[in-house]
Amino acid sequence: MASNDLLSLIRQGHPMTVGQQLRLTLQLSVPAIMAQLSSIVMQYIDAAMVGSLGANASASIGLVSTTTWLFGGSCSAAATGFSVQVAHAIGAGDMYRARQILRQALVAIGLFGLLWGMIGVSISGSLPAWLGGDEAICRDSSLYFMIYSAFLPVLQIYVLSSSMLRCSGNMRVPSMLSVLMCLLDVVFNFFLIFPSRMVHWGGFSFWMPGAGWGVEGAALGTGLAELVVAMALLWYLCMHSADLKLTKEKGRFRPTSPVLKNAVRIGLPMGIEHAVICGAQIMTTVIVAPLGIFAIAANSFGITAESLCYMPGYGIADAATTLVGQSYGAGRKDLTRRFAYITVGMGMAVMGVMGVVMYIGAPFIIGTMTPDAEVLALGVEALRIEAFAEPMFAAAIVAYSVFVGMGNTIIPSLMNFFSIWAVRLTLAAWLAPTMGLKGVWLAMCLELCFRGSIFLARLKWVFKK
Numbered sequence: 001m002a003s004n005d006l007l008s009l010i011r012q013g014h015p016m017t018v019g020q021q022l023r024l025t026l027q028l029s030v031p032a033i034m035a036q037l038s039s040i041v042m043q044y045i046d047a048a049m050v051g052s053l054g055a056n057a058s059a060s061i062g063l064v065s066t067t068t069w070l071f072g073g074s075c076s077a078a079a080t081g082f083s084v085q086v087a088h089a090i091g092a093g094d095m096y097r098a099r100q101i102l103r104q105a106l107v108a109i110g111l112f113g114l115l116w117g118m119i120g121v122s123i124s125g126s127l128p129a130w131l132g133g134d135e136a137i138c139r140d141s142s143l144y145f146m147i148y149s150a151f152l153p154v155l156q157i158y159v160l161s162s163s164m165l166r167c168s169g170n171m172r173v174p175s176m177l178s179v180l181m182c183l184l185d186v187v188f189n190f191f192l193i194f195p196s197r198m199v200h201w202g203g204f205s206f207w208m209p210g211a212g213w214g215v216e217g218a219a220l221g222t223g224l225a226e227l228v229v230a231m232a233l234l235w236y237l238c239m240h241s242a243d244l245k246l247t248k249e250k251g252r253f254r255p256t257s258p259v260l261k262n263a264v265r266i267g268l269p270m271g272i273e274h275a276v277i278c279g280a281q282i283m284t285t286v287i288v289a290p291l292g293i294f295a296i297a298a299n300s301f302g303i304t305a306e307s308l309c310y311m312p313g314y315g316i317a318d319a320a321t322t323l324v325g326q327s328y329g330a331g332r333k334d335l336t337r338r339f340a341y342i343t344v345g346m347g348m349a350v351m352g353v354m355g356v357v358m359y360i361g362a363p364f365i366i367g368t369m370t371p372d373a374e375v376l377a378l379g380v381e382a383l384r385i386e387a388f389a390e391p392m393f394a395a396a397i398v399a400y401s402v403f404v405g406m407g408n409t410i411i412p413s414l415m416n417f418f419s420i421w422a423v424r425l426t427l428a429a430w431l432a433p434t435m436g437l438k439g440v441w442l443a444m445c446l447e448l449c450f451r452g453s454i455f456l457a458r459l460k461w462v463f464k465k
Contacts, residue, residue, distance in 0.1 A: 007169045010326050010335060011093050021335075025342050028322055031171035033315030033350075035162070035178040037308070045182070049189050050218050051370040055297045058370065060140035060215050062300025063133045063289070066281035068148055071120055072155060073274030078112050079105070079160040081267025084325055084407055085259065086244070087167035091329025095243055102164055102237075102244050104255040108263070113156025120149025131282065132289040140215040147216060151223030154230050161233035166318050167325060168243045173236055177229045184225035192217030266407050273413035280420040287425075287432050288440055295437045297370065298378035302441065305365045305379065306386050309354040313394040316347040317401035324405030337463045340402040344459065347398035348391045355390030358383055382441040389445040392452025399455040403462075415458065419451040 006024040009016050016024075050057045082105035089098035124146035128138040162174040195212030198205055211217055238246045288299045320343035327335040358365070366379035396416075403412045424447035431439025 007326065010323075010330050010332065011091055013330065013332070016335065018338075021338055021342060025316075025319060025323065025339065025346060028169065028171050028319035029316045029343075029346065031175035032166065032318040033312045035171070035175040036311035036315040036318070038175075038178040038182040045186055045189065048369045049193050050215055051297075051301070053193075053214055055293050055370070055372050055375060056137050057140065057215050058297040058300060058375070059134070059293045060128075060137040061144055061218070062296050062303075063128055063131055063137060063141045063285065064145045064148075065300055065303065066278055066285050067127060067131075067145065069281065070275060070278030071116060071149070071152060072159075073278060074116060074271050075113060075152065075156045075159050076163075077267045077270035077274050078109055078263075079156070079163045079267075080270055080321075080404060081263030081265075082109065082160070082259070083163040083167040084266050084321070084404060085262050086164055087322060087325030087405065088329030088407070090168055090243060091326035092331075096249070098168075099244055099246060099248065100251050101259055103246060103251050103253045104259050105160060105164070105263075107253050108255045108260065109156055109160045110153070113153035116156070117149050117152035120152055121146055124149060132286055134289075134293060137293070143216045144219045147219035147223060151226055154223065154227045157234055158226055158230035161230065161237045164237055164244060165233070165241060167322055168241060169322055169326070170241065171319070171322075174233065177233055180232075181225045181229040184228055185222055188221030188224050189218055192221045262407075266404070266409055269409040269413040270404070273409075273416050276413075276417045277420055280425055283425055284428060284440060284444075287428050288437065291432070291436055294372070294374045295378060297372070298366075298375045298382065298437060299440070301366055301369045301375065301379045302382035302386070304369070305362075305383055306358065308365070309358045309387075309390055310351060310393055310397065312354060313347045313351045313397040316343055316350065316394075317398045319343060320347075320398050320401040321405040324402050328406050336406070340399075340459060340463065343402065344395060344398045344456075347394035351394035352391040355387040358390070359387035362387075378437050381438055385438065385441045385445050386448075389448035389452075393448045395452035396448065396455045399459045402459065408462075412455070412458070415454055416451065419447055419454065423447040423450050 006016070006020055006027070008014075009020070050061055082101055085101050086098045086105075089095070089101060124142050127145055128141035133141055162178075165171075165174050191209065192211045192213050194208075194210040194217075196210045197208055199208045213220065237244060285296075285299075288295050320339065323339040323343065324336055327339055362380040362383040363376070366376050366383065370376055370379070400412050400416070403409060424443050427443030427446060428440045431443055433439075435442065
């Protein structure tokens with residue numbers, strides 16, 4: 001059966017076999033994993049292209065990377081506040097209400113993206129200095145973050161459109177367009193990062209034009225790729241989505257108090273949690289910064305490379321939000337529980353395998369992003385430490401998304417806050433002066449194992465009630 005047919009079993013209250021549940025989970029997870037992987041491949045390509053320019057260029061992006069995650073994570077949290085409501089409405093079979101929520105979300109989220117972008121641009125000049133960056137990289141870091149912030153309204157539309165389609169059960173279109181965005185990013189970066197030059201390939205030589213904008217070109221290339229795909233996603237969502245297209249009836253776009261209150265109830269704890277986590281990551285950057293440019297670059301590359309491992313977990317987490325959200329909206333507690341356990345178990349298994357791949361392939365993965373021997377050695381060591389934490393990291397990622405699907409975000413957000421600030425940062429600050437970057441990543445590994453454990457305990461407790 002197709003995923004739409006299986007999803008209709010949830011909405012219509014029909015029984016589902018274990019085989020159907022597993023099949024539906026796989027059908028939704030695989031496209032979501034591909035979308036997540038294409039997203040991180042785009043970051044990987046940026047890192048590799050910029051890495052060829054030298055350690056300073058890499059460090060200039062690495063310095064502000066945690067802040068870009070803060071802003072991007074806030075955009076995701078704001079969109080989720082509305083998309084979870086849509087998932088619940090679809091699960092209950094109320095498609096009219098789902099489309100009404102979408103209309104209101106377009107206005108509210110559009111304004112949020114504009115505001116967030118303006119804030120980012122306004123602080124871009126001072127941000128690198130606040131983070132303790134070396135004077136040699138501050139200018140490029142500032143320009144990179146300014147361009148990134150200017151495209152935040154576009155990123156917000158992309159995130160909202162993708163989230164709405166996924167919560168309706170359509171994983172295929174966001175996945176395909178995420179791959180397209182990755183390809184466009186390569187093309188735009190190729191012409192914007194590097195200067196005009198002679199290219200030698202396959203025995204032929206030809207002149208290749210280029211802007212030669214370096215780090216700024218990487219930010220602009222990513223922003224342009226996001227713009228093209230965001231507009232395509234928005235058009236498909238509003239005009240062609242089976243459940244959510246807005247041409248089926250007229251409706252109001254002005255946000256209403258009940259919808260906004262629910263969005264704040266769901267999204268605000270997530271936004272605060274993202275701020276807390278990214279604040280902790282920024283503090284980690286502050287801890288790493290005194291270790292030198294090589295450590296900053298290796299830390300940035302290590303984070304990008306590790307994303308190749310944990311993005312499948314986030315893909316399965318997207319499927320968990322959809323499956324749990326629709327089951328919860330349909331009032332099917334038994335199905336909610338089973339989908340929760342299936343997705344968490346699948347996430348741990350997949351990321352366990354990816355951890356093995358990351359450990360073995362660490363030299364190759366980091367080596368494709370930098371030719372610098374010292375950065376390579378530090379990055380490989382960091383990745384191999386982190387590989388041991390991947391299954392428990394999966395438990396935390398997917399269990400959190402299960403709770404999001406149920407609209408329960410406050411306690412899980414507090415759990416993330418405590419784990420990162422009380423465990424990771426304390427250990428990192430203690431170990432970094434004596435162990436260097438290795439100590440920072442060892443602290444991260446131990447904290448992820450702790451976080452996964454408490455999320456598994458919380459999951460078991462919730463479904464025992």
